[in-house]
Amino acid sequence: MSLIIDIHGHYTTEPEGHMAFRAQQLDAVENSLASPAYPNITDDEIIESIEQNQLRVIRERGADVTVFSPRASGMGHHLGDAQTSIEWTRHSNDLIKRVVDLFPRNFVGVCQLPQSPGADLNSSIAELERCVTELGFVGCNLNPDPSGGNWQGPPLTDRSWYPFFEKMCELDVPAMIHVSGSCNPNFHATGAHYLNADTTAFMQFLQGDLFADFPALRFVIPHGGGAVPYHWGRYRGLAMRMGKPDPGEHILPNVCFDTCVYHLPGIELLLDVIPIDNILFASEMLGAVRGADPETGIPWDDTKQYLDALDLSAEDRAKVFEGNARRIYPLLDKRLSELGIG
């Protein structure tokens, strides 16, 4: 049996003090007050928040290792300013590091970045380097829309992103493309903005030639790739009409999708359409979609159950649950080997 690696978990059950600090911090920016001090958070608080939530569910469902990052909707790059984003991001990543240290066999860290609308990526480069070289993290979450649903920045293929991509390649870490909350009333965060961003990023890659410039750059598009696998024929046809190679050659060498699709027919389509090497097991629990389908009793985000219901060969199963993750996240592979896991 392969390991079961969930590459998409957020710390959505943070100790109260962490979120209270954030509220105070934003209040301080808005009212020109002094920055609040970060509170004392005990190990016991962290242990309790993890034991009773993520780790409880992991044990019930039978996963081994979760690639863990700060709450996505909490990144809030559009809130406060560039300096508050830097401070908030460091505290958020340091908290993930504490989770990893307390549960070294269960969690591996991925960082959020101190992006801010209109700011350059220097502080994101520095924070990525800190998290990978000092904290032992294996990847990052990159927000393609730090303006929070207003989409005021340049597409991911713009050269302004290139210094960050160079650092990713140098450190040999992938990025999950993940927006944060939406301040645009048109876009519900988890019901529209997340999926739209996934779809949008893929199409930006299709239009551009980013991976000609960065052959080693790797992205994970979460939430099963937004609308992309469902419309795979549209993308193949658009690529052809635009004189681009088929997305299978043009994009998939550098881009994978996770399995955060919360019903069996969606998972079936994903596995049917997208090559097995490009699919990474993930559940995003505890995430936006909690509870269980009243018709089946299956928790919406128990994506392992949907995958188990498919007739996957042992080899394919090992790729989706372990092998692809170790390939895309080489520092995860290294860490698991050091720990003697898998």
Add this chain to the structure above:
Amino acid sequence: MSLIIDIHGHYTTEPEGHMAFRAQQLDAVENSLASPAYPNITDDEIIESIEQNQLRVIRERGADVTVFSPRASGMGHHLGDAQTSIEWTRHSNDLIKRVVDLFPRNFVGVCQLPQSPGADLNSSIAELERCVTELGFVGCNLNPDPSGGNWQGPPLTDRSWYPFFEKMCELDVPAMIHVSGSCNPNFHATGAHYLNADTTAFMQFLQGDLFADFPALRFVIPHGGGAVPYHWGRYRGLAMRMGKPDPGEHILPNVCFDTCVYHLPGIELLLDVIPIDNILFASEMLGAVRGADPETGIPWDDTKQYLDALDLSAEDRAKVFEGNARRIYPLLDKRLSELGIG
């Protein structure tokens, strides 16, 4: 055998003079020149543009009637100003009327609306009324983002849309929710903006209670519902968590999806997940995705072939190809009956 009604076709092969007028019109707004005169377009030009394109493909593929509207990307509500939008829209709808009059057994009209960012909906109400009562059109295309990818207006559940919805109910016509081009470099029009808008509109309906206020209001979400059917479990779970009824009760009595999904696995998922009463045959040809899959030889947008490949009962097939369209578009039903078609 049932009729085959394609509810989603745009006049993407307009005579040159029509598009030249638009270019001159926008140039006139930008440079404060006098409005250009609309050119003389002959019947022969229209006949040729239709015979050699839409009608040729319709005959090859075997459809009967197409619900036809102006080119979606050409609506350009974000270009020019409110007055140019009114003039451009009238010319565009009048041109559709000429197509319908020249090919009364093949095409039925649906109108674009003279929306404009920040403008009220009075001119859209007037144009809808003109198109339905004077031109014999059976529905309209409603743009949920007249700002063209900047999403600066209110969501569809906002009360500012209500006067328009009242007129739709009074005239008993549905709207297809369809954005136009994108002026936001993040969003490719047909590869991102279209699908994002479909997903976004659905989630707006899920969050709101629009159909409690308008029980008879009907929408078609094109392009197979954007990301929605692929993520149907996510939407069911989000609805439950938000204390809303299941989307099957909350939204589907008033919202249908079309079949503009350009590969068999996508069509299979759509038919698997969404009730048969909520699916309307459509191809959007000649649309954004032209050409054929080199692996199968099937034209991407020949969605009838995908549907034919499914094991649909005669009853279900009749619903998707004819019955649902006649139910959702009662004026189409009336028109077909008057013509003695079907």
